[in-house]
Amino acid sequence: MKSLWAVVFIGILMPITSFSQINHEGIPFYNFYPIDSYGLPQETWCITEDYRGIIYLASNSGLLEFDGSTWNTYYTDNNSGIRTVAAQPSGRIYAGAVQTFGYFEPDITGYLEYHSLCPLLEAKDLDFSDVWQVRECDSYIYFHTMLKLFRYNPKDNSLITIEAKTDFQLTGSIKNELYVGQGGIGLCKVVEDSLILIPGGEFFKNKMLYNILPYDDDNILVSDKFNIYIFNITKGALNRELTRLFTNNFSIKDERFYIIFRVRGDKYGVSTLNKGVYILNKDGSIHKHFCVDNILPSNVSYYGIEARNGNLWLGLDNGVVKVENASPFSKLDYNMKNPLSINSINHLGKTLF
16 A cells, blocks of 8 residues: 555656756746737847836837836937947937938937938948948947948047948957958958958858857857857967867757847857747857747747846847846746646755655
């Protein structure tokens, strides 16, 4: 009889024990702001946070502002979709849109007014379309298009144009210097008013670069749509050992990267177009994975940032999600498709029953 009860007791515990091994940290709390409920755009191209913690989204509907309870929308001079935003400590929100770029700044009532910088351009430089990135680097503000970089100096309100020899890929800020890929040339950086190919940068000449981020003092992390590379900028060569370690830990055959962003604790967030959002350790091992099986309502993510309080803001194809990633509280949930009902919980040693 004792043996029978032991079998029954073990049978009851096994599902819960198995559950405890699936996710040791639990599922973070989150808020989903869907398109239909909040009037949000289908594509969120970029997200930024200002010094007060206010969140701004770049969208086809304009600039969206969220203070935690209310959404407001602001427009450029030509009412075009906004592709990129970057809030600055000065209170300005720099923005790149379709055939215009400039900044939003509050008036005396707090309403954000748009100021175009295009009047500073010469007539020959007005032939651009989408401005895909805006970055602050060495006290300058760079606006990135596929054929031109516009460098703005807020101190004297001046603007210069740096033209691509072929075409520009996306940019990254490394040690306060702007790096950018050029098709058929490779990885370059801006030096004064010119572009120079970095040592070994030709390794990337036939790759379409999407992300360029710091890795450590000697190395940077570079990605195209399907691959991640650790490149040693000190030696001017691919760091094959770290690249192999990273890619062995993170199986990336089926993932389509879009944006990679820094996360505290020496981690990286990876927004994908088909597998949700990963949080990776520095060696590429998966720390967390947010997808439709746990908290995300879609696996298509166009953008992500970590806010100063540790929350993650993720732009999806059906809305925006705020993930309380740094909170000490989390939920023990199996997944959204197969929820469990737990009536009692206890632990023995390191095992949760």
